[in-house]
Amino acid sequence: MLPRSLAVPLAALALAGCLSTQDEPFPLSGGDAVAAQPGDYACRSVDERGAAKTERDRLIRLRRDRQTQYVFVAPDNSSAEPAALHHVGDGTYLVAVAHAEGPGEDLYLATIAADGASFRLYASTEAALAAAPALAKKSGASLVHNPYSDDLSGPVEAQRAFMLAFAADLENWRPTADCRLR
DSSP: OOOHHHHHHHHHHHHHOOEEESSOSSOGGGBOOOSOOOEEEEEEEEOTTOOEEEEEEEEEEEEETTEEEEEEEOTTSSOEEEEEEEEEETTEEEEEEEOSSSSOEEEEEEEEOTTSSEEEEEEEOHHHHHHHHHHHHHHTOEEEEOSSOEEEESOHHHHHHHHHHHHTOGGGEEEEEEEEEO
């Protein structure tokens, strides 16, 4: 869904904080196929201070055994970020990105235009994250705030239930990048 163009906005998202797991509540091997068109994207990201930056990346869709995965590749091929999308609602998806350094995932939200030629990435808001531990507990999971991420743990099914409930309300999220097919 989001090429490494996702990786560039993902880098901005990571600096803004992300929901991180040591498990795979949304396995990369079980993602949904979406309307996003593979190809080169220009992604305009905005950090929490309002500074804007545009990066270019390539989205590649992989399909094997009826499973879909996406890879975001930097223009210079210096990095590739595997990701899977999991449907939340009308045009809205949780984006699970594999940790490069070990097990687990970083979780974001994306909305995809009906024509598949653009998408928007979101990071959770600070206000929503402040209230999220209660929702996580209600789901049977736990959410702990750390300086660079918010760590989700507990039974995988509980983590999944929490993330689906949290993702269902767009007010919990703020736009961080707009990406358009070039």
